[in-house]
Amino acid sequence: MTELHLWLRHEARTTERRTPIVPSDARRLVDSGVTLTVEESPQRIFPIEEYEAAGCRVAPAGSWVSAPADAVVLGLKELPDEPAQLQHRHIFFGHAFKRQPGAAELLGRFAAGGGALFDLEYLVDDSGRRLAAFGFWAGYLGAALAVLQHRGRLVAPLTPTVQEELDELLRPAAGDEEFTALVIGALGRSGRGARLAFHTAGLEPTCWDLAETRDLDRRALLDHDVMVNAVLAITPVPPFLREEDLDDPAGRLRTLCDVTCDVGSPLNVLPVYDRTTDWDEPARRLRKEPPLDLIAIDNLPSLLPLESSTGFSVSLLPQLLEFGVGGPWGRCLDRFHRACRELGIVEGESRHD
Ligand SMILES: NC(=O)c1ccc[n+]([C@@H]2O[C@H](COP(=O)([O-])OP(=O)(O)OC[C@H]3O[C@@H](n4cnc5c(N)ncnc54)[C@H](O)[C@@H]3O)[C@@H](O)[C@H]2O)c1
Known part of the structure; x- marks a missing residue:
């Protein structure tokens, strides 16, 4: 696997205590050679110390905006409204591929920055079955x-x-x-x-x-x-x-x-x-x-943030270990490009294809 730098972000929504990766699975990622940066987050159900003890790097809440360009930003729910241009690859539930309210704005931000959205709802196996779900x-x-x-x-x-x-x-x-x-x-x-x-x-x-x-x-x-x-x-x-x-x-x-x-x-x-x-x-x-x-x-x-995070993380871990261009992640990326086309959003030069 090419070297992966994952960046687990703080959730902007204050009532969201869940996390897509729990500390025990964070350790598995680190042990497998993944660089994992975890943002501090006052409401996340797991304290930052547990991620630190698992070998993760620690960064301030919201600092993903200035993360290295090759970092893959991981979260669950919506991004804050800024920055206007998204240059990173992001993994989260975007709710933007079925023309939901705000879809064009969000995809437009990715297109403007050359970033990409890997929507967790579309991370599916060969038969279309979701690989990680709540x-x-x-x-x-x-x-x-x-x-x-x-x-x-x-x-x-x-x-x-x-x-x-x-x-x-x-x-x-x-x-x-x-x-x-x-x-x-x-x-x-x-x-x-x-x-x-x-x-x-x-x-x-x-x-x-x-x-x-x-x-x-x-x-x-x-x-x-x-x-x-x-x-x-x-x-x-x-x-x-x-x-x-x-x-x-x-x-x-x-x-x-x-x-x-x-x-x-x-x-x-x-x-x-x-x-x-x-x-x-x-x-x-x-x-x-x-x-x-x-x-x-x-x-x-x-x-039930503890139980639901733990269950989700167990399913997501093997997929993150295989993060790459083909398979489920490739399908996710194709789905992102298709959603942009369907909304008439012209993508500039992608930084990540
Ligand atoms: N409210 C929430 O917070 C929340 C959170 C997560 C998921 N969900 C929703 O829960 C629902 C189920 O998700 P899931 O992960 O269990 O999906 P799933 O694919 O695992 O299971 C769906 C089941 O519905 C059955 N089904 C489909 N159409 C049917 C029909 N016409 N009659 C009878 N059965 C039918 C399927 O055969 C399948 O067994 C989805 O709508 C999802 O969006 C809600």
Whole structure:
């Protein structure tokens, strides 16, 4: 492998405590000959001393802007608005390849500086399967919050916690009423997480995936008290629920958690709400009669920063060890160039191809 200099940046978003590489995996990178610079960060779940002890170099928060040109800057969420020109190669979730709001501005900054975006959402294997993802913990938290809401024990605002404490809240207590739960997308990462959370809560959910929704039985769906939607929709399918289904007086559904948060997207399978919920207002009453509460939080894994970072880092590590021009990273780079073309962004001379 050519010498790789990775630069783990501080996250600009103050509530983001996760990290794509945890100290134990940082040590593996360093031991493999990677130069790893880690920025100080007040909110990162792992203290900088642990990275230092793993052999990483330490740099001030935000100093990636003046990192050596060949450094590959690693993060999770959005970059700060400055500098206007991005000259480095960056690895993070850019949310910019599907013409999302701000996409043209972000890609334009890369084009202006000659840099490149390796979007983690598009780091996939030969069959298109994501190689590093937070889905498991998203599903786990989605189901956990749904159970707590259904049992009247969800306390706002939500704050980051650890699994042990969450599980303590989830375990059934004397007097808790039995209820039925449904997970759709049950065979995926998020679906598996949701099933585990239900299991911890003493429940065995009904599990549906592609086979069970092909000929959708909405009556059977509405026969559940709690539903967690954890699908990854790739092509449009008929909605799982429509407005009129919520009026059904025989329907039992009282708590709906939409892990996908695909509201507004053409692939949305739950066109029954128009805005997500958040940590301050995790559940919102969607219908008064029959009553239905909605949970649709788009940054669920950040609520378990330790566990979700650890899981993500384990998957990302082997990919970082293979960082190079071909394979998954090559596909990522191709996807970046394609997104620029689709938005009519003319890239200048690239510093990195
Ligand atoms: N809210 C959050 O914070 C958060 C965080 C991470 C991921 N997510 C979302 O979670 C969802 C699932 O992600 P994942 O990593 O588990 O994906 P995944 O690919 O591992 O699993 C998705 C599952 O959905 C199933 N599926 C697809 N279409 C279906 C349909 N029409 N009917 C039934 N099942 C269907 C697939 O067969 C698969 O088993 C995605 O929408 C993702 O964007 C949300």
